[in-house]
Amino acid sequence: MSNTHQERWTRVKGRLRAEVGEDIFSSWFARMELEGVDSDTVRLSVPTRFLKSWIQSHYAERVLACWQGEEPLVRRIDLSVRSAGVRPAAMAIRAAGAVAAVTVRAEPSAGPIAINGHSGPVGMPAASSAGQDAVGGSPLDPRLTFDTFVVGRANSLAHAAAKQVAAARRGDPVMFNPLYVHAAVGLGKTHLLQAIAWAGNAGGERRVLYLTAEKFVYGFVSSLRTQTTLAFKEVLRATDVLLIDDLQFLQGKSTFAEFSHTLNAMIDAGRQVVVAADRPPLDLENLDDRVRSRLAGGLVVEMGSFGEDLRLEILQSRVACARTHHADFDVPAPVLSFIAKSVTHNGRDLEGALNRLLAHSKLTGQPITMELAEREIRDLVRPQEPRKVKIEEIQRIVARRYNVSRGDLLSSRRTANVVRPRQIAMYLAKTLTLRSLPEIGRRFGGRDHTTVLHAVRKIENLVGNDVSLAEEIEAIKRELQE
Template sequence: MTEEPQRNPNAPTGSDAGQGLWQACVEQLAQDLPEQQFNTWIKPLVAQVAEDFTKVTLLVANRFKLDWIRAQYAGRIAALLEGLYGQPVTLELAIAQRESVIRTYVRPASQQQEPQHSQSSGQTQNHGSAQGSPSGQGQGSSTGSDESSAGVFRNRLNAALTFETLVEGTANRMARSAAMHVAGMPGHLYNPLFIYGGVGLGKTHLVHAVGNRLLQDKPDAKILYIHAEQFVSDVVKAYQRRTFDEFKERYHSLDLLLIDDVQFFANKDRTQEEFFNAFEALLAKKSHIVMTSDTYPKGLANIHERLVSRFDSGLTVAIEPPELEMRVAILINKARAEATEMPEEVAFFVAKNVRSNVRELEGALRKILAYSRFNQKEISIQLAREALRDLLSIQNRQISVENIQKTVADYYKIKVADMYSKKRPASIARPRQIAMYLAKELTQKSLPEIGELFGGRDHTTVLHAVRKISGERQQLTELNQQLHVLEQTLKG
């Protein structure tokens, strides 16, 4: 007979504790889910928690959202609630206006699938909080291009994401300077401005800052922030409804277009054609375009060459992973925004152990804040150790780039010196790319740091290797088996 799970004895009780349980669940989801998914589906939910914690009812806005959340997120939410409470929790969904309840307790969460990118869904919303902060209050809460039904153009800018709230450091100084120049003199130099970098480094924050600064200087400016997926959705709607006059009026009349993650245009020919037309129209009227991507223009896959050449015709700048001092400042500022003071020694402890990007840094902060609130303990290094124990156990493996290089060189029977040489035959270049991929996957080194350890190579070379091996691993069984052996060897 299976022993009944025990409730966390340190967990508070009462109605406030019920909301605390839900808030802890939300903060974990904010860390686990991509920012766009979290802002669209999880953040708007309102929770009603039973006094005995055995049932949580989530109120949603409409039938579509209810069905989608039930199918895609109910299992994960239920599992998180159970993990936090220590006993099974029944999860129900209800349409807020009608109070019609549908039971949706699904387990295990591992059987749920994430929403897929689609040209025709037209349901993705983008609220533009660069770091996925649950407290960000974006202005753009409507869907698609139907948002102006009240006769008011919505710019979708998040007023909280400004140059003043962006922590500056070596990692983003050039990109921030270029963005400020664009905000001060739109339509002149650096048009288009193309900002690229890894996930969670603050690209979205920066483009919102451009829009907010221009809106401050010119309140009548017609500005639109949008995610590339929403542009895809708008193109599909225009084709389906034969409303291209409205589509062109919307996009071709802007003073400033801010568009996130243009890599999502890959393999979407109609979308690329319409974006090219909008791009040309905006540049002709000296409007400004600011774009973000996870890679530099020529590194984009399955994008038409003429569009890539347009992307590369202005200024291209990178945002790098933040250095230690910048990570400490981000943690202290973000904690303050949550009405919490984080001791500097705790911020340094977290910053030393979370190095990859701002989003993971904020995820660690949310874990610490949730752990502190739910267990009613003061924030300290010991509490941070407890809250981040899973992350720290990975860190403590202490896999070094040098060890990766030696292990890979031995496996493929080449010299360790070949890892940082300029030789390019396939027998050497391939193992070198594999070692770069493993260095990114198994260490906390940034792309520039990895590049430096591979003979002073540029970070874009490392990024190319990581993307190439990652993609091929999904398709080539033999490569996947080789990587598995190397990973197990390195992890001991």
């Protein structure tokens, strides 16, 4: 594949990111790869059939249009699935004016992946084979183990908890159940969950199943279609350790209900559940209150943003890994320090920066210099985003300033010394976060959204007429944003 094609692919991804936004791009397109370009056909691949199906249904024309924006001669895109032992299924997207005609070739059913390295859970009765087909585990990346996970202050607690889960033996009392890890994109959630799965595979004693939320949805929908839901339930609940990644992508009322039943059954049976998401349980608005409560009742751990020291350690670790395959790959220490200081968003951007340097080194044979690094990673150097304010922080700081407890703010007390701070906290939650009025009301003791709206309007009116109150609120805002 020529450098020109790769450069066009990079620009196409840039177009997609600009059109659909960072969150959607990270969810659906980050794992799409260019396989080749033949005449008027572009061959792309994704790691799962669910991902292929979703892109086919929702973004087929957009992907084709972005390619045609870079190369007008492209008339067809083949999208295949990168799954070991599975003949790729291709999605053909043909340009025909404003309409993209989509054709799909039939593909054989893939067997389960990543259940203790077996084709299905150990000891599973033969009657459950249909359920196994529906709930085959998501593929595991061999690079994502505990050995390659770099520990720092931002992730040490999550790492320690994950190691505790991985080290447990069948029959041991479950210490953290569920273990709930949340963090922004690219901070290592998936790495930790897959590391637990690899550790389980190595031990061989426990049945370990790693599923992305999209795979859970796919398996459940498939079991409904094939009338094998009982087998689906059996396979899930016969595992000793169930790992669910990207819970925020769980979709569908019936799927939520099935996840709730599975979660309760696993915990009640003393089986380990580990969940990862991009936000804490109370912020997952699509989940039922009982599920949120069950998730929050375990150990909830946040993985914070990487500091510069941790970013440098990650880069050094990745360079060492790269040298096992490319012995002559050398990145001077000042260049690594520059990348660690400049690329601050997440670990995937750090990987991307190193991959660009590695590609340049292998393709041109030229040494890596500071000038080269500055040129290659300039689009990864993002402006610092303003600090995200959490409702819990607002409640804590407002309670401290007005000498009440956080419990008072969430209570039904109506005394003047509690009502005003509560209204101020609601007002700040509405103006400093993206949470909806119903969500804010729920986070303030289950209040109705009209109560929140009244509080917001009340404080807005007072701020316009009371200079001292306005100054107090500005002081609270500064403290929250420091």
